[in-house]
Amino acid sequence: MALDHTHDPAAASWVASAAGHPAFPVQNLPLGVFAPAGAPPRIGTAIGDSILDLAALARHLPAWTHPALGLPMLNALVDRTPDQRRELRHAVFALLTDPAHHAAVEPHLHPAADCTLHLPFAVGDYTDFYVGIHHATNIGKLFRPDNPLLPNYKHVPIGYHGRASSVRPSGVPVVRPKGQGKPPEADAPVFGPCVRLDYELELGVWIAQGNAPGDPIPVGTAADHVAGYCLLNDWSARDLQAWEYQPLGPFLAKNFHTTVSPWVITAEAMAPFRVTQPPRPEGDPAPLPYLWDEADQARGALGVELEVLIATPAMRAAGLPPHRLSRGPASNMYWTVAQIVAHHASNGCDLRPGDLLGTGTISAPTPDGYGSLMELSTGGKTPVTLPSGETRSFLEDGDEVILAATARADGFVPIGFGECRATILPAR
Amino acid sequence: MALDHTHDPAAASWVASAAGHPAFPVQNLPLGVFAPAGAPPRIGTAIGDSILDLAALARHLPAWTHPALGLPMLNALVDRTPDQRRELRHAVFALLTDPAHHAAVEPHLHPAADCTLHLPFAVGDYTDFYVGIHHATNIGKLFRPDNPLLPNYKHVPIGYHGRASSVRPSGVPVVRPKGQGKPPEADAPVFGPCVRLDYELELGVWIAQGNAPGDPIPVGTAADHVAGYCLLNDWSARDLQAWEYQPLGPFLAKNFHTTVSPWVITAEAMAPFRVTQPPRPEGDPAPLPYLWDEADQARGALGVELEVLIATPAMRAAGLPPHRLSRGPASNMYWTVAQIVAHHASNGCDLRPGDLLGTGTISAPTPDGYGSLMELSTGGKTPVTLPSGETRSFLEDGDEVILAATARADGFVPIGFGECRATILPAR
Known part of the structure; x- marks a missing residue:
């Protein structure tokens, strides 16, 4: 639960609506399962007024996430150590803050208003x-x-x-x-x-x-x-x-x-x-x-x-x-x-x-x-x-x-x- | 819940140990998930001292069972009307009583003593x-x-x-x-x-x-x-x-x-x-x-x-x-x-x-x-x-x-x- 660069209040995303967003600035990066209009559910993160399709960006994320990112639920993705979960956060943070990723990542942003949010997990108990x-x-x-x-x-x-x-x-x-x-x-x-x-x-x-x-x-x-x-x-x-x-x-x-x-x-x-x-x-x-x-x-x-x-x-x-x-x-x-x-x-x-x-x-x-x-x-x-x-x-x-x-x-x-x-x- | 030929006390299986078996005569035909020695779990039924691999015999069973029989749990198989579930019972009963099926079915019988029994369902609640x-x-x-x-x-x-x-x-x-x-x-x-x-x-x-x-x-x-x-x-x-x-x-x-x-x-x-x-x-x-x-x-x-x-x-x-x-x-x-x-x-x-x-x-x-x-x-x-x-x-x-x-x-x-x-x- 250590503080790191992803908590820096000066950190900024190239997604403009994330700056000062009341819920989803780049310091948040929540995980969820969403469906773009007419498409099946997949794993994503909220950033400003948009949702980023993490499943589509798996190649930029740690190798251990790849099988888990193919599922429409987070169960397998979170079945990991805190260090691994932090590694995922750092990778997503880099995608959304490093201008070098902007062109590759932007096509996988969906307006949140057009998406449906699903239960994030298959709830066992x-x-x-x-x-x-x-x-x-x-x-x-x-x-x-x-x-x-x-x-x-x-x-x-x-x-x-x-x-x-x-x-x-x-x-x-x-x-x-x-x-x-x-x-x-x-x-x-x-x-x-x-x-x-x-x-x-x-x-x-x-x-x-x-x-x-x-x-x-x-x-x-x-x-x-x-x-x-x-x-x-x-x-x-x-x-x-x-x-x-x-x-x-x-x-x-x-x-x-x-x-x-x-x-x-x-x-x-x-x-x-x-x-x-x-x-x-x-x-x-x-x-x-x-x-x-x-x-x-x-x-x-x-x-x-x-x-x-x-x-x-x-x-x-x-x-x-x-x-x-x-x-x-x-x-x-x-x-x-x-x-x-x-x-x-x-x-x-x-x-x-x-x-x-x-x-x-x-x-x-x-x-x-x-x-x-x-x-x-x-x-x-x-x-x-x-x-x-x-x-x-x-x-x-x-x-x-x-x-x-x-x-x-x-x-x-x-x-x-x-x-x-x-x-x-x-x-x- | 009607009585039919599968409940006839005179019914007999060509599986010899089923006759007079205290738990699993041919009138029972319980469903379960079992693993033969060294093999992964699959769906079967108990008959006498044996377990019949129903997954392996799917081609003899109703077409609607085929996707469900590919899973190591019964959830999808029982997600059906009583009529359909009875149809499955009738088909399994036929496999185990009709001598015409004997040769095709017998290779898929496993001694129960050599098998591991698993939970029959992924228990949701x-x-x-x-x-x-x-x-x-x-x-x-x-x-x-x-x-x-x-x-x-x-x-x-x-x-x-x-x-x-x-x-x-x-x-x-x-x-x-x-x-x-x-x-x-x-x-x-x-x-x-x-x-x-x-x-x-x-x-x-x-x-x-x-x-x-x-x-x-x-x-x-x-x-x-x-x-x-x-x-x-x-x-x-x-x-x-x-x-x-x-x-x-x-x-x-x-x-x-x-x-x-x-x-x-x-x-x-x-x-x-x-x-x-x-x-x-x-x-x-x-x-x-x-x-x-x-x-x-x-x-x-x-x-x-x-x-x-x-x-x-x-x-x-x-x-x-x-x-x-x-x-x-x-x-x-x-x-x-x-x-x-x-x-x-x-x-x-x-x-x-x-x-x-x-x-x-x-x-x-x-x-x-x-x-x-x-x-x-x-x-x-x-x-x-x-x-x-x-x-x-x-x-x-x-x-x-x-x-x-x-x-x-x-x-x-x-x-x-x-x-x-x-x-x-x-x-x-």
Whole structure:
């Protein structure tokens, strides 16, 4: 995770739109899978307003990338050591900054607006954690005002398995799920369209090289297993969740759709934005040794600002821009990414390239940073008022939810995560 | 799921060892992925003591199977309608019963003892249910003696997502997981090798054709989406489970290893063994309409006898055979397979070919049919005595657990499920 010339704020690409681009300056170089108009998906990188076809430029890239660049997914490309992944970054950086490459490379730039973005990986397994301590506290308070966090929370990075099949890239509409719930006032459960549909603001972590079954990943090297990051919206059906989740956890409440931003913001690109993990509050227990690494504590948190915006049909009709519902830092995670990776593999569970880990909802201590409507509306009791005069306790059909993220650090060029948005369609 | 000539008890194969074979008579014809000695994996069927290489015989099989038979997994082969899957069964049956095919087919038979069996599918997602009502009751009694089942149990087929990466075929040893637990008498959690390692006796269900995202699967056609069945051992670390599972369910306690029997006992082979779902006990609520289908109630349960056996190192050293710990019928499931498939897709969650569903532990009301050591030893308080004089509350290193299943029905040839066994290795 070392800093190098690719992080130099003075570095410039010959792609003009990259200069000052809010998401994709040459310091970012995210990996993804895209399809130019009428063509099949292939591997590329975002640069300014364009997408560069890396598959077409394989001859300029390290030999080890050639077989992997022939596939429409990143799994094989990231199944590599950090040194090799950095080598790829350096090669792509050279193509986009060295004027000597300009003529050969330019034909393989596509206007991003004309391309379709696909899921970057064939997702083998998807695990969702619960490390946003303010979210856990806010949700816990709705059920247990005096004792919101369960006894294990500060010892165990709590997680559960999600559904890989339902992970979809930004832009794919969300069909409102039907399901079984039991309204508080009803004697018996009912089946019908979800009435408490919510979003959850999360970061996604893409796994690079995995571990052999039975072999744990030490916390001190866990960061080496991270290929990169994305935004993740863990759409949640709160009414189904409340009825189904005891004793085995969330299931149909969260497996109908999970939206990810399709660009993988690489671990290498994130090097300047590693920050100190906030110290544990006075009185919190020390983590067990398998979860503790001093270097990780010093540089293992993420300097990323997260936002949620909403646009309703009435807002769009009135020409109103999306309305920001919340904003807050990713450092509101109680456990670092290295800690959740090490915990996940601590029992020998094998992680594989392209596995997706969600952080869990990242909230703040105050409502301006709450990461779900469940929190913002206090479980539906305090609806949010929008600029259109409408209110929302939960999402309605036609609403669009947009997650956004920017990594910032003094002295470095900020980089963005790209789009993570989806609109709600009526139940089928 | 119709009966036809392939279920005729008088049918005979020209493969001599198939006659009266306890698992693989010609009426079974399970699908699987095997590797002959020194050769790569390919698709085959078990017949008596042999395995027939179906990939090598593609020219004798329906044209639609040809691309799928070139792969070392069954996903594409089962992504078909029930009629097509039956067509394949009929063609394989003809190869193995018609003497006219004998000479052409025999070179493609391999002694099973010389072959390696692989996972039959690339497992996209693995979901574990909890439909063994006696198991849920027995486990619930350990925590809530007066009220063992939670209020949702008889309304919702409870399930949770498992870990696809950790699913392995019979014979792969289980590395004892390490993990974080909190002994009841301790003030703080500890990390170390699991001390309450258990097995769970389950059936596995392999999905054939899936559903598009957002489109439910009606219960009346849910059985058409089942490719077949296997045995499934949901290895469980009870000490980790007790500490981690609140509020989001089991995680590291169950994702270190899941063993399946590698032969897929097809839905077509199971046609004679469909039985009436036991009526719900007096006073139990009626399921909601999306879970109810009269034909499924009449013929949607499985006439399968299940067994668990154990062999310890001391037993093996003394020449003692494996000891049966329990035996019971698969009809101890509170929900049918069609009900769990329909429930899983009721919110639009997309199931895909090769997805694996576990039933959850299938127990009986009495100890002779308990499906886990947790139940047999009453949470560790009443150890089981083995023929060697040893006792077991939970599994020890070197223990081998063997699951077995036979489908039986009057007037039909019984069929077996094949091996589902694994031995415990020490923690790493």
